[in-house]
Amino acid sequence: MSVLEIRVLGDPVLRKETKPVEAVTDDVRRLIDDMFETMRLAKGIGLAAPQVGRIERVAVIDVRDSHGPLALVNPEIVERDGSIKGEEGCLSIPDVYDDVERSATVVVRALDRSGAPITVEAEDLLARCLQHEIDHLFGKLFIDHLSVLKRRTALAKWAEMRDKYPGFVRRLSDEATERPAEEF
Ligand code: NI
DSSP, X not given: OOOOOEXXXXXXXXXXXXXXXXXXXXXXXXXXXXXXXXXXXXXXXXXXXXXXXXXXXXXXXXXXXTTOOEEEEEEEEEEEEOOEEEEEEETTEEXXXXXXXXXXXXXXXXXXXXXXXXEEEEEHHHHHHHXXXXXXXXXXXXXXXXXXXXXXXXXXXXXXXXXXXXXXXEOGGGSOXXXXXXXX
């Protein structure tokens, strides 16, 4: 396994719609394993392929609940209910956090690491994380959900920080190991 570079806001790959995976091959499994390793080193709870510069429709999640680590290939929200606000951050927009309104519960269908179909019924942080990662797979970021004013504030905060990431690349090896909060 290897740790991948994380792409940050400004890299056009984050705005690309991913391509559905046709077959879960060894290449896809290697991507999944590398994404898990990268996410864990970054102390994240979720990571989507565009965040490591890839356009396969793949995400990994581990919110450390009873669902365990989830590898999601071609995930799709098939049911959603309710609405709830909660704080989000993103590994691709480090140190920027804000409240985002999401569906309170979701049901997601996907393929797992072996290519078998799975259904995930989620609430709380897992539901939030699933919606955040599936957004990533369609080129959407959490800041897109903010009001114009809050989005401007978030982008101004990011503008002060983005020089730390030349080429829109975040190298985890250059960072302190202690991250202050959860990002996905
Ligand atoms: Ni994110």
